[in-house]
Amino acid sequence: MSRGRRIAYIVAALIAAIIIVAPPLYTRLFPLPTRYLSDEEHFKYGSVGVEPVAGVPFEVWRALPGVCMSAEKKALGYRQFGFQWEAGHAAPIGMPIETAIVPRVGVNCALCHVGRVTGPGGATRLLVGAPNATLDLQAYLRFLFSCASGAQYRAGPILDEIARQGGDLNLAQRLFYRLVIIPQTKAAILRQQRDFAFTDAQPDWGPGRVDGFNPAKIQVLKRPYDGTLDVVDMPPLWALGRRAGGAWHWDGLQTSLHEVFLNSGIGNGASARTIDLPSLDRMERWTTSLPPTPYPFAIDHALAGAGHAVFQRACADCHAPGGGKTGQVIPIGWVRTDRNRLDSWTPDALEAFRAIDDYPWRYTHFRKTGGYVAAPLDGIWARAPYLHNGSVPTLSALLSPAERRPVEFGRGSAAYDTARVGFASDRGKRFDTRLPGNGNGGHPYGADLPSTDKAALIEYLKTL
Ligand code: HEC
Ligand code: HEC
Structure with missing residues (x-):
């Protein structure tokens, strides 16, 4: 086989591999949103x-009460903010969980x-x-703001809390959360905090x-x-x-x-x-x-x-x-x-x-x-x-x-x-x-x- 042909074969094989592998990979990273019958x-x-x-990346969101709340508030977690929350659901009514690279709420x-x-x-x-x-809602947002801007917001305790809550992250995922997802989440919450700073001068x-x-x-x-x-x-x-x-x-x-x-x-x-x-x-x-x-x-x-x-x-x-x-x-x-x-x-x-x-x-x-x-x-x-x-x-x-x-x-x-x-x-x-x-x-x-x-x-x- 000539060198040119060999290269052509390799390229064709690669393209075939991408076509076969990419859709499942893509739908894993960016799945279609959940559709409900009713x-x-x-x-x-x-x-x-x-x-x-x-x-907000779901695993981090779920961990934040455990990381930032006082012992007596932790027991109620997000429920203290008055959400409607049905049994058997990981998040309240009105907070869909969908995956975009990681599950997000x-x-x-x-x-x-x-x-x-x-x-x-x-x-x-x-x-x-x-x-x-x-x-x-304002009390909920203020909790997120104070948590993300506080000293407790660190990758170590957040990953420990994710594990304690049964979050099943493998070694590579833990590294990805530590280096990318957890810092990105903090930055995003702090941006929200700046956008909502005007409410501090108003009645609650x-x-x-x-x-x-x-x-x-x-x-x-x-x-x-x-x-x-x-x-x-x-x-x-x-x-x-x-x-x-x-x-x-x-x-x-x-x-x-x-x-x-x-x-x-x-x-x-x-x-x-x-x-x-x-x-x-x-x-x-x-x-x-x-x-x-x-x-x-x-x-x-x-x-x-x-x-x-x-x-x-x-x-x-x-x-x-x-x-x-x-x-x-x-x-x-x-x-x-x-x-x-x-x-x-x-x-x-x-x-x-x-x-x-x-x-x-x-x-x-x-x-x-x-x-x-x-x-x-x-x-x-x-x-x-x-x-x-x-x-x-x-x-x-x-x-x-x-x-x-x-x-x-x-x-x-x-x-x-x-x-x-x-x-x-x-x-x-x-x-x-x-x-x-x-x-x-x-x-x-x-x-x-x-x-x-x-x-x-x-x-x-x-x-x-
Ligand atoms: C964070 C709370 C919140 C969420 C989430 C929310 N709304 Fe509302 N909605 C309001 C408030 C507050 C008003 C009244 C705002 C005003 O007129 O000053 C309103 C008004 C409305 C109205 C007008 C009702 C009327 O009687 O005139 C409609 C329709 C509506 N929302 C639909 C939606 C839809 C559709 C969504 C989802 C895409 C949504 N809302 C999400 C708080 C919310
Ligand atoms: C001239 C028109 C008018 C008449 C007459 C009137 N209303 Fe209203 N009503 C309004 C308007 C306008 C609002 C909205 C005011 C606001 O939200 O600031 C309102 C709001 C309300 C609300 C609150 C709605 C909400 O979602 O919070 C109730 C309850 C109500 N009216 C009951 C009544 C009753 C009962 C009567 C008869 C005794 C009555 N209204 C007569 C114009 C009227």
Whole structure:
């Protein structure tokens, strides 16, 4: 065989070997995301494309409580932050685990849009699509920040903890984690810490609340912090189909649900390259018809019937399906609730979102409004605390004049106050309505109803 031929044979053999070996190797390094048969499982655990770009390596993530928490906190681990966590799962609802070189834990919509309640008899019930009123996301992030910037964050103790937790790394993998994955994870968490440093100057979020758009202004639009306050309750993702043609987000800054889904995927950390559009489409279709979870405690149906008439008189124009103002933006001068969230959506942010041209789509439905949306009240019992900033603990307090609403109350409990209708507000993290952005004024509707009408109206609201 001539030398040239021999080389040609070797090259051909190499190419054949690569063709045979590469696909299995590639799918090991970058496997396809897990697909779930049921739409609900997909919503709770399916990837929206966050893990390859913004996922935390799972083994390191799982080890951090053991490395950085005090003995008494270690026992609860991540559970102390109020995640919804089902038995048999290595991570909470809303934190998919997918492999990109190593297994990584990311974020999906269910992290903030699945809640829980302690039902009758003390059994915990998941509320799929409800706001996650127990999750203290800021406390969780602060734990990661302090752990990654602290002296305990070293490869040795982290690898020991991974082994203690049953993480099965061979010698080569341990070396790879020590030299690459563990330092990279630290750098990524510290970058997040810098991006979230602006929140240290604001009142704490507390459970069930997150900063809506400021992180995106900083991380996606690359703007410096503009000094606005944007900390809000999470809205529900159920019965969205009933709101077709309406406005989305607390101030109605979007009129296209599809664009809200795309933007939420990016906001969760997916990039234009990794965002999983079929997965998001599946979630959008499913949530459009997802029914709210019915009130799990007793309802006096005769009283609720009387309350329906009160609702028709006092509330239906703004909140009943088909009402003249339902789904519309009510001017801030009428509703007079805290205006920080409204002002935080600045003309600059609006222009910058409209100008984004490096995604496979353009945003054409962002806008600036002058108030807050009067949304339908589907599953309203599960949406406490009330108003966009979560400043009113119960329906009974919302139907009181602003000066008689609680000035301070507790947030984050899954226990339910069936008398006042809302999550138990005598426990949990203190929420102070006197702090900036936390104002509990406005929405005067129903405050002057006779007390018998109020009781009937509240009974009716339980049925929605
Ligand atoms: C970190 C918590 C968090 C995660 C994760 C999250 N959301 Fe949200 N979502 C919010 C908050 C807070 C708002 C309200 C923001 C505002 O208007 O100021 C919101 C608003 C929405 C709305 C508008 C609802 C309405 O009533 O107008 C939709 C739709 C939505 N999110 C979908 C999604 C989707 C889809 C995902 C996943 C790709 C997702 N969200 C992930 C917290 C979250
Ligand atoms: C003029 C229109 C209007 C009327 C009338 C009205 N509301 Fe509202 N409602 C709003 C607006 C706007 C918001 C959002 C305010 C905010 O979040 O800052 C709201 C918010 C709410 C919320 C909180 C929703 C949540 O997810 O936190 C409840 C509960 C509610 N209204 C109940 C009622 C009841 C009960 C009545 C009748 C007594 C009523 N509203 C009458 C406009 C109205």
